[in-house]
Amino acid sequence: MIQAPKPSHLQQLEAESIHIMREVAAQCEKPVMLYSVGKDSAVMLHLAMKAFYPAKPPFPLLHVDTTWKFREMIEFRDETVRQLGLDLIVHINQDGVAADINPFTAGSARHTEVMKTEGLKQALDKYGFDAAFGGARRDEEKSRAKERIFSFRNAQHRWDPKNQRPELWRTYNTRINKGESMRVFPLSNWTELDIWQYIRDQNIPIVPLYFAARRPVVTRGGDLIMVDDDRMPLNDGEQPQMQMVRFRTLGCYPLTGAAVSSAATLEEIIAEMLVTTTSERAGRVIDHDQSASMEKKKQEGYF
């Protein structure tokens, strides 16, 4: 008999992700997919469409909206959900809104904690989701590199990095007690380049902010911040300048640094990526604090 051709590495990654998603759909009572509107979410959603075809993914999407997302992200989100005919739950931490938590007066760390981490926990508790897919990859950050694909969280949503369950082969232990949950990362083994290559191969739509365009920006603390709406307080003499920029990662616009770039196509983005010398999370203002910050946030329930 002839040997079957070895699948390409993207095919291997795709199959692995689909296997993980099906396992959750078959084993967990009430799963949800965290949809953050970025490129990784776009890939994750595309994989979910494939995993369950011809059925729709048997779970809703959840977007934890901090109210400071780029406007184009919200438009893209609503359009995507409409086109694919999926259920979307948008959750906003109303306590945070009432307390007027925003990136400017509360600071980036507190804003993220209240609007994102707390908001996420609120939403998971409110709907009683027992498994939540996230698009995190192991190549993003050191503590991510240590996390299991099926990451157990106790009833307080805490991750215990020193006591993770063993994870053998692709035989995942999905069992939990009431109130506990799983965060599941189907893209764990993908790299940034894999994501871009897959987006290109599969023609996956992404938010236009990833492509370079002239956008109004100001320079703050070494980061180029886009002035996306008039809620952003400008300092004395600060004038938004139109510059050719793009984003390597998307989040709250006041907390997301743009990169000067002329890359307007996927090929150009990939070419740029191959010569860059900073990792993509460098664009996230919240990570500048200290190297253990992600691990700490994750222990507290952040994705």
Next chain:
Amino acid sequence: MQTPDLSADTIEAYLAEQSAKDMLRFITCGSVDDGKSTLIGRLLYESKLIFDDQLSALEADSKRVGTQGGNIDFALLVDGLAAEREQGITIDVAYRAFTTPRRKFIVADTPGHEQYTRNMATGASTADLAVLLVDATKGILTQTRRHAYIVSLLGIRKLVLAVNKMDLVDHDEATYRAIETDFLAFAAQIGAGDVTCIPVSALTGSNITKTSDEMPWYAGPCLLQHLETVDMSDAGPEQPARLPVQWVCRPDRTFRGFAGTLVSGTLKQGDKVKVLPSARETSIARIVTHDGDLNQAHAGQAIMVTLDDEIDASRGNVICAADAPVEVADQFEAQILWMGDEPMLPGRPYLIKLGARTVPGHIAQPKYEVNVNTLEHTAAKTLELNQIGMCNISLDEPLPFTSYTDNRDLGGFIIIDRASNTTVGLGLINFALRRASNIHWQAVDIHKGTRAGSKNQQATVLWFTGLSGSGKSTVANIVEKRLTALGHHTYLLDGDNVRHGLNRDLGFTDACRVENIRRVAEVSKLMADAGLIVLVSFISPFRAERRMARDMLEAGEFIEVHVDTPLEVCEARDVKGLYAKARAGEIKNFTGIDSDYEAPENAEIRINTAEKSPETTAGEIIEHLENAGRLKPA
């Protein structure tokens, strides 16, 4: 790094080249401090996978907590958890991806400490190759052997022995050769696959990404070159098709798709298949994907098939090539690596997850434990954390399976603790024990319902659980007398009495208590089958075993009576003088004193003999039996 040309054509070519690369997953393992993290840091650094901001964070961390006197400490790059960086040890496996012009790699850096063996096994279970590090100044250590053993056990057939820190032994060939010889002898003993030995220095980079001038006596490839070129195509014969059904897709009434990952072989439209365990035969109608139907699917692909006949397949079934179906069995011999903090309890019901099926089962006392250092087989009563042993295991339901050597997905299982839900072990099936299929259940004309009916009752097990001295036997005794007076047929199994006979060989350790209850549960099941009302009066301190007893019977047959007399009262009564002895330390493992009692959460009946007389309580139990309809024929 050279600045690539940014034109679309070159990118096109670059991406085509990336797509054509294959992927190799490997682990680094070995004893703590042999240099695993340093080696990976070096590989990532040399293959330009460290970004500027990561490098500056690394430089800052190196100054703060590094062990290299201010020089870059590459280990900090992979030791990603705060506790790891602070303690300078690796606790859990870290996964890193990197690419060279020839291959893509995912490397798992696994911890060296024995206490973290389960994390090492986690990394090994998805790897195709293992790089085993040895410190040239120390030679082969127990952990080196342990890791080599586990790696081979888990089926990794390609091993690299990287003899590290050659700089510390003046790059001496004799030192290297001695370690090489030593290891090859061990590898042969455990039947390890291909072994390649390379002398390296992770710290200086010698023989890592470039062959080193310092060791002219070594003519082989450097580590990276070996990883890039080692032949990973398994040349063995093509395996027959096996598709474990993971999820059933029913978007509407006309479509029924079976989704899963094809774990071996190929499947084509029209192929004849058998669905196990029902063994019904049909053929593949379509292979459905989002991008259109496929004519053929290969091992490793996540697919969905539809079948020509309406077959009621469900999750956990395995769709197989019709001429080579897998076997189905409920008893196996398996090698077990125990990963729970609490030791394995032979006889306790655990959950076994094999492929897409999770079923209750229990593990017998190990046939032997393997000493990974000397490879001796020694007798063992149980397996403790990180111990490896050979055990028989029996499941509540038969499952489709293969041996682990034939297929990792259908021959490897995990063991889950039912209370905590944690993964407490992994098992690798050797073969099925034929007992299950050979000893057919003798079909008889008179059955349980007939027997119980002729006694004007329904088969019932009244299970009294509670502390010593709580009043179980007193109450059970009165209940039995009254039932007999009412003309019913009963039998009372009393803990003390059974320990004089059937269970004479058992002590009071947790393992013995589990076995004690398992036997009693089996006996009460037989007696229930005889149509009797069985009264079981056993302390039975653990929830898991009481649940096992309950699960053996049909719905309604098992009635749990929690004799919930407070410990102080039982101790004050101390009819047999046992509490006094336990307090004095003369009896070990006494329930309530130095051994746990896990109170029932949902007992059908709860009584407290401190509050009511035994006669009143017995009356309540009879009333419960009447109300539940147990005292008349079905």
